[in-house]
Amino acid sequence: MNMKVHFCKSAERRAxxxxxxxxxxxxxxxxxxxxxxxxxxxxxxxxxxxDSDDKAAGAVEKPEAxxxxxxxxxxxxxxxxxxxxxxxxxxxxxxxxxATGRVADPMAFLAAATDYETARxxxxxxxxxLERTQKLAAQENASPRMLEAAQVAAARDALAVQAAQAxxxxxxxxxxxxxxxxxxxxxxxxxxxxxxxxLFLPVGSFPDPLPETATLDIFSDETNTFAAELVDNxxxxxxxxxxxxxxxxxxKLTPGLxxxxxLAISGEPVIGVLVPASAIVRHQGxxxxxxxxxxxxFVRAEVxxxxxxxxxxxxxxxxxxxxxxxxxxAAAVLSAELSGSGFNTGQRD
Numbered sequence: 001m002n003m004k005v006h007f008c009k010s011a012e013r014r015a016x017x018x019x020x021x022x023x024x025x026x027x028x029x030x031x032x033x034x035x036x037x038x039x040x041x042x043x044x045x046x047x048x049x050x051d052s053d054d055k056a057a058g059a060v061e062k063p064e065a066x067x068x069x070x071x072x073x074x075x076x077x078x079x080x081x082x083x084x085x086x087x088x089x090x091x092x093x094x095x096x097x098x099a100t101g102r103v104a105d106p107m108a109f110l111a112a113a114t115d116y117e118t119a120r121x122x123x124x125x126x127x128x129x130l131e132r133t134q135k136l137a138a139q140e141n142a143s144p145r146m147l148e149a150a151q152v153a154a155a156r157d158a159l160a161v162q163a164a165q166a167x168x169x170x171x172x173x174x175x176x177x178x179x180x181x182x183x184x185x186x187x188x189x190x191x192x193x194x195x196x197x198x199l200f201l202p203v204g205s206f207p208d209p210l211p212e213t214a215t216l217d218i219f220s221d222e223t224n225t226f227a228a229e230l231v232d233n234x235x236x237x238x239x240x241x242x243x244x245x246x247x248x249x250x251x252k253l254t255p256g257l258x259x260x261x262x263l264a265i266s267g268e269p270v271i272g273v274l275v276p277a278s279a280i281v282r283h284q285g286x287x288x289x290x291x292x293x294x295x296x297x298f299v300r301a302e303v304x305x306x307x308x309x310x311x312x313x314x315x316x317x318x319x320x321x322x323x324x325x326x327x328x329x330a331a332a333v334l335s336a337e338l339s340g341s342g343f344n345t346g347q348r349d
Contacts (some may be wrong), residue, residue, distance in 0.1 A: 173232025192252030272316030
């Protein structure tokens with residue numbers, strides 16, 4: 001017990017004495033700013049490590065950022081899909097006025113022509129009978145009563161042919177009403193060598209002068225176009241307040257078929273290309289074509305479908321005659337694009 005106390009007292013005597021109020025910090029205070037700078041540098045260095053990691057991650061994602069737009073299809077896949085490409089043909093588009101109409105019924109023409117032709121022949125016969133009766137009366141071989149009856153019949157039939165002519169002209173135009181061989185036209189209509197189409201335009205919207213030609217297309221197939229020639233400008237319909245143009249087409253069209261028409265008007269032509277109908281794909285209510293930008297790369301380009309031409313569509317934007325577009329298999333390319341990966345290398349049927 002006494003030894004333990006002695007040891008404690010010895011340790012107490014060996015412990016260095018520190019002045020009261022002095023800090024226990026092992027370095028002089030003048031080194032404190034330097035130490036703070038070193039510590040701050042170490043903290044900043046440790047915070048900068050994630051940035052370098054992010055850069056490394058960014059380097060890994062670089063190929064994805066540089067991915068080519070569109071659809072990549074290798075040669076094997078292109079052959080399997082039967083893709084064919086070609087450059088669109090240069091084309092011009094002249095300013096046009098749009099119109100709608102219907103194919104006329106040839107039976108209606110036949111009935112109107114029959115009535116008109118009957119009236120004309122009846123009037124011609126009455127006139128011939130009057131002239132014969134007048135000669136007989138001059139020779140005192142016809143009574144005054146016979147002469148008077150012939151005169152009444154000729155006058156009556158002349159008025160009848162005028163009425164028939166006016167009615168026919170209102171329905172089919174003055175040009176056809178002056179035709180002396182309506183039977184030949186009726187025969188062409190029945191055989192399918194000729195069709196008539198009525199085009200309707202609001203009053204006052206007719207171009208001046210009237211176009212001599214028009215391009216007709218079927219609403220159910222806009223690329224199926226027909227060249228038409230102006231026959232006549234018909235009367236205004238009081239019920240619909242529309243004015244009608246009658247055009248002829250030298251081929252058979254289904255009676256009553258609804259048609260659209262483009263009437264050429266004055267103005268500078270627009271330069272563009274003709275895109276074949278087979279190259280057009282429709283997606284989300286819009287028309288598209290696929291442009292081949294590289295050997296295995298195809299990019300979808302939007303094209304308006306408001307200018308149909310024979311065999312396709314006229315396009316003046318996003319395409320030129322130097323582009324190669326997919327003309328066979330465009331729907332398959334669209335399917336590949338919408339399907340994503342797994343289609344582009346022949347791994348998916």
